[in-house]
Amino acid sequence: MLRAVVRAFGDPRQVIGLEEVERAAPGPGEVEIRIRRAAINPSDLIPVTGAYRSRTALPFVPGFEGVGEITRLGEGVNGLALRQRVLPIGASGLWQASLIRPAAWCFAVPDDLSDDQAAMAYVNPLTAFRLVDAVKAHFHGAAGLRVGVTAAGSAIGRMLLTLLAEAGFRPVALVRSAATAERLAEGFSGEIAGAPPLDAVLDAVGGDAGNALFRTLRRGGAFVQYGALSGAQLDPALIAIRREEVAFSFLWLRNWVHSAGRVEIAAEFERSFAGIRAGHLASTVDTVFTLSDLPAALARQEDPARTGKLLLAP
Numbered sequence: 001m002l003r004a005v006v007r008a009f010g011d012p013r014q015v016i017g018l019e020e021v022e023r024a025a026p027g028p029g030e031v032e033i034r035i036r037r038a039a040i041n042p043s044d045l046i047p048v049t050g051a052y053r054s055r056t057a058l059p060f061v062p063g064f065e066g067v068g069e070i071t072r073l074g075e076g077v078n079g080l081a082l083r084q085r086v087l088p089i090g091a092s093g094l095w096q097a098s099l100i101r102p103a104a105w106c107f108a109v110p111d112d113l114s115d116d117q118a119a120m121a122y123v124n125p126l127t128a129f130r131l132v133d134a135v136k137a138h139f140h141g142a143a144g145l146r147v148g149v150t151a152a153g154s155a156i157g158r159m160l161l162t163l164l165a166e167a168g169f170r171p172v173a174l175v176r177s178a179a180t181a182e183r184l185a186e187g188f189s190g191e192i193a194g195a196p197p198l199d200a201v202l203d204a205v206g207g208d209a210g211n212a213l214f215r216t217l218r219r220g221g222a223f224v225q226y227g228a229l230s231g232a233q234l235d236p237a238l239i240a241i242r243r244e245e246v247a248f249s250f251l252w253l254r255n256w257v258h259s260a261g262r263v264e265i266a267a268e269f270e271r272s273f274a275g276i277r278a279g280h281l282a283s284t285v286d287t288v289f290t291l292s293d294l295p296a297a298l299a300r301q302e303d304p305a306r307t308g309k310l311l312l313a314p
């Protein structure tokens with residue numbers, strides 16, 4: 001079978017290779033899953049660069065998110081069936097034709113969800129729930145507070161705008177270009193590029209743009225960083241200076257996933273599936289590539305003309 005593999009850290013377009021390997025057999029408590037669709041997310045590419053090298057062992061197969069169909073059951077697996085569609089979570093490895101994963105890390109997908117939407121039902125929706133919960137917890141409510149969302153045209157940014165409004169906040173969409181602002185305005189009636197001071201910021205950009213927002217955040221506000229699309233973190237000296245005035249925190253879905261119980265995770269998947277059916281948690285697909293076309297997919301990922309998510313069909 002074909003799989004993507006990383007044997008050295010570096011630029012994803014240079015270091016992610018493709019190779020043919022033998023399929024392994026599932027052990028006790030494990031299942032074999034034929035991957036039908038896998039997403040390409042920014043968070044798949046960051047570990048490839050070596051950003052988390054202390055917790056990333058080489059070689060590894062990238063891909064944290066996707067949907068597959070169970071093709072073999074290991075000994076002692078209950079509650080899952082052959083041909084059932086599942087979301088295998090908890091570790092990378094989805095950019096390959098077939099995957100072995102503990103049954104305990106597989107979550108059933110309802111029949112009415114397409115493979116494309118099921119493949120994007122995990123990382124962004126579940127992170128968006130956590131982020132909105134984090135601001136709610138900070139303010140003990142919402143009451144019209146203005147919450148900035150950076151990279152607001154991203155898949156998760158769009159989800160956050162809706163979820164924040166649903167929770168009673170006033171979302172403020174922050175984007176880097178007029179073209180993105182124009183695209184966003186088609187489906188969003190709130191503020192775009194609103195003036196400071198904001199009450200809170202959910203930031204996926206970091207760097208200079210993040211620092212500028214942090215400086216102007218109102219006293220008593222909350223700043224949650226969950227990405228660094230600029231390639232830089234916020235300035236730690238700035239965070240230290242405003243320590244008494246602004247609550248700064250990082251939020252990583254993986255920390256929650258590895259501490260939450262299976263019942264809690266399953267409940268969040270139900271919320272995600274419902275939001276996808278309703279439309280506000282559905283993500284736009286730009287292109288579906290075959291896995292053998294991975295170099296073209298990685299080039300498209302960096303293309304400013306990309307208008308939605310890229311999926312792989314291994």
Ligand SMILES: NC(=O)c1ccc[n+]([C@@H]2O[C@H](COP(=O)([O-])OP(=O)(O)OC[C@H]3O[C@@H](n4cnc5c(N)ncnc54)[C@H](OP(=O)(O)O)[C@@H]3O)[C@@H](O)[C@H]2O)c1
Pocket residue numbers: 041042043123124127150151153154155156157175176177180204205226227228229230231251252253254304308309
């Ligand atoms: N912490 C977590 O657990 C977690 C979980 C999920 C996602 N995330 C993070 O959330 C972010 C978005 O993920 P996604 O899947 O929604 O991405 P996506 O749909 O691929 O969208 C990314 C978009 O962000 C915008 N962007 C890129 N670089 C930027 C920059 N330097 N400044 C401002 N905007 C920039 C671009 O839109 P324009 O070209 O239109 O500006 C780009 O299309 C990523 O950083 C990801 O790592 C984190």
